[in-house]
Amino acid sequence: MIPNRFDHATAAEEIANKWYSNGCCDANVNPDKKPYTIVIPPPNVTGALHLGHGLNNTLQDILTRTKRMQGYEALWMPGTDHAGIATQAVVERRLKEQENLTRHDIGREALVERIWAWKDQYEQRIIGQLKRMGCSCDWRRLRFTLDPMCATAVRATFFDLFKKDLIYRGKRLVNWDTFLQTAVSNDEVENVTKKGHFYHFRYPVIDPKPGEPDHVEIATTRPETMLGDTAVAVHPDPAAALDKVESELKRKLAEAGEKERPELEKQIEVLAERRTAMLPQLERLRDMAADGRKLMLPLAEREIPLVADQWAKPELGSGCVKITPAHDPNDYEVGLRQSLPMINILNPDGTLNGTVPAYEGLTIPQARKQVVADLEARDLLGDVEDRDIEMPLSDRSKTAIEPYLADQWFVAMDQLAQSAMDAVTDDRVQIFPTRYRKGYLDWLGEKRDWPVSRQLWWGHRIPIWSATYESENKAREIATKAKSLGTNDLISATIQADEENATFHLFVCLREEESPLEAKVEALGLVRDEDVLDTWFSSALWPHSTLGWPEQTDELEYFYPTSSLSTSRDIITLWVARMVLMGLNNIHEIPFQEVFIHPTILDGNGERMSKSKGNGVDPIDVIDKFGPDALRFGLTRLTTETQDVRLPVQFECPHCEKLIDQTKKNRTSPTVPCPACSKVFSTQWAETEEDKAHAKAPVVSEKFEVSRNFVNKLWNASRFVLMNLEGYEAKPIDVASLPVEDRWLLSRLATVTDEVTRGIDEFKFAEVAGILYDFAWNEFCSFYVEIAKPRLADDALRGVTQNVIAHGLDTLLRLLHPIMPFVTESIWSYLGELAPSRGLKPTAAGEFVMLASWPECQREHYDQDIERQFAEFQEVIGAVRKIRASQSIAPKETVPVSVRCSDSSQALLEPMKAYFGSLAGAEVMSLGPAVQPFATDAPLAIPAMDIEVHVDLEKFIDVEAELTRLEKLLGQVVKQITGKESKLSNENFVSRAPADVVEKERASLNDLVSQRDSIEVDIKKLREKSS
């Protein structure tokens, strides 16, 4: 006997093991089949997967499983990402917390070793999560962005770009994390608003001429940076700049609503005052700049020029701006434009260097204080205002970010970006939903060079060796020697002049890892670069590096380009765009044909899920509570085309298993008292031994309960089928001879198969899940199974019914399998025992539904008339149920029913009379056009179908209840009639709306009127009878 619940806890692991041990997920080069390939977006090994990964990987598995069943050689390539800075930061933070050591204390090798240990641990955890979700990856091929295969690809790519002169060394202002001592990318910086001050300084003018100001006022929120100032800028044409601002304000004023007007008017007024007060002065300064006049930078006691540059905004502050090219991104741009020196005042650890010896060794806050005090002592300090300051913080170390000038390696993006834009504009790569194209194209359109070096120890080390020489000849000489060490497909060299220091840098790039050339290059006096590559560099190669490139492997030939990529929108630029351009550069072919951008899961408060907020959900917790199929089905139902989806989350009380809504308050507390059982449970924040002593509550979402119930429904419907397959004999099914309900089922199967197949191709996951849910529950279970009950009890009908129902269940299992692989696989094996051969033309079902063929949409089974007729049957059943409910007739009672209907409906309903019993507790007394009401009658009309259902209430009548029902019905009908009448009496509607719409309205009004009349008659009769 099959248990009445699907025990996922024990079944799932067994099933997964069978898949894996039978190689069900493996894909091999197979010229007889078309390939279908997905590469997994490699999860970071920083930590465990959350529900966002759960969603993305569910979708990829649905695609992979569907295509596999459709006869493709389906490869889902698994792997993980080393995630450079994120992983190193996690391990460094632990090192600091647990052992109070920094990475410099233990050294590069030891740190990297520790990170590998971390990686091994989390990679295992991640793979465990994916496997429990049922992900049908080809696990034999598991890759890691730092493994030898990927490393080879990275080296080959870097070498190629280097040789093409697409890689260059340049200074660049980077976001410097003084704790980790590395540059971090923009997306790893978050801004926080803090209280600070806005300081006004005066810089003396050197030898002012008569009529010239003797000082220039500037302002800053970061006083210490003045030590690195190399100019003060003033706008080259302040009058024109002010005009432009003014006309912009006036334009806004013209368009503005009442609310903004006063504010804008005030701004224009202020601007006019400024013009009067300051324009002459600014123009004088501009002339002085043109004249090459200099200022004395206080404290540093250095002469700096006054320059004319449009970065200075005459409408702001004093109209003058200090320029610190080495410590501010905008000033850096000015510095480049104006050929200003760039003076770095910081050490890598964030203390001041010896540029201005008096401040050497001070931290930034100390230096800030000192600079302000020293300027005040010299009477050069003006006002100090309070102001909110946006402060950049490093995501990883939570310490302040300093803009810092450093040597970095860049990839020139001009050509590469263009190629990736073209691939999308000409639709070789399609992005779904299409609205995301714009962001991709806009970002690439900027063609900003890609800084690829990171001052980290965890990653692909940059394969460049360098040395600096004072003479170009010397550099050339060594370069020649270096090149002669190997062939030009293994070693490449380039010389870059450093004008500032009048030196020459020699850069040598080696293509192969651990090549004997390394030692030889080093013997020439060259030193290897300390930096590693941006983690996205190796990720960008993922679709081809995982297939063995640069080797021309069979896999690469067969599986590349891949088919679809599913990912989240925040990495469309960072990752997707770069995969496209690298694929085109390395293989001259796009990496994938379709990109699906899935929605982001937010919690019930509309916030992104994250571990640091406490609202993150581990898919494993959901699987433990609801099962893997429920997790997957729930996530699939969530995947609409919107950009965000909400999923309220709860704590599951470990004591009473109740789900407790998360609030912003409780989700960050170490312990929470359960409102249901009042026992205390702990959360991820528990740190003290005392807190940890309470059982920990997993974070889940009750939304998966619906899906769990659906799994149960499917399980039990299948159980019913299985219990009734005794004596099953596989026989061909003669469709033409089947009764209506069987042909209805076949027709519906054809439609559903078609809709599901198309939906998956179009990434309409929520829709597909909805279609299957509705069909399985409301049609297969609620109607077909109910109808099958009497037929299975009838020896004459049993055989054919068994054949049809087995076929129906078989098809349903196949269609559901990609979404709910475990329960379908389990049922499949039970079904295989009782009905090993099944179908319209019975064929042997294989051992695994996972490897079964996808159902064909059998269009010839679609029959509009049958579906319409069956809908009539469903309506009639519904009408009887409504009458029963309004009369509170006990379920055990059987009610006599008559149905007035057309001849054709009669022909349909006649053979289905037997099913009224199990579906509506009714016995059909008479059918057809001539049917009369019962003496004590409860009628219900179905006007759209021209059907009237009558229930004999002789034994049951509750006059009051019946009057209430009829009056309510009458009210509804009258309301509709009023609406229709007013619509039809509208001359405009009648004359302008299409004739068929008007005709439909008229017909519908007529129906309603006759319905009203008959209800009124019924009410009258009932009143007479009761009085």
Next chain:
RNA sequence: GGGCGAUUAGCUCAGUUGGUUAGAGCGCUACGUUGACAUCGUAGAGGUCACAGAUUCGAAUUCUGUAUCGCCCACCA
């Protein structure tokens, strides 16, 4: 500041090209357990489709504006 998106029942969401009475699940109410399933069944209540205009015979749906929320990008000496 620029871009993208959302706003429909108490909650989470559907709603195709404008056209009968705007749907589903959860929750709620009432009734119901001798066999597929109480993780169930049947019925019911519940909506000024964010707001204001415009187009149209007709708008949840098209257009304009407003408000609120979210995300991405840029930026504020």
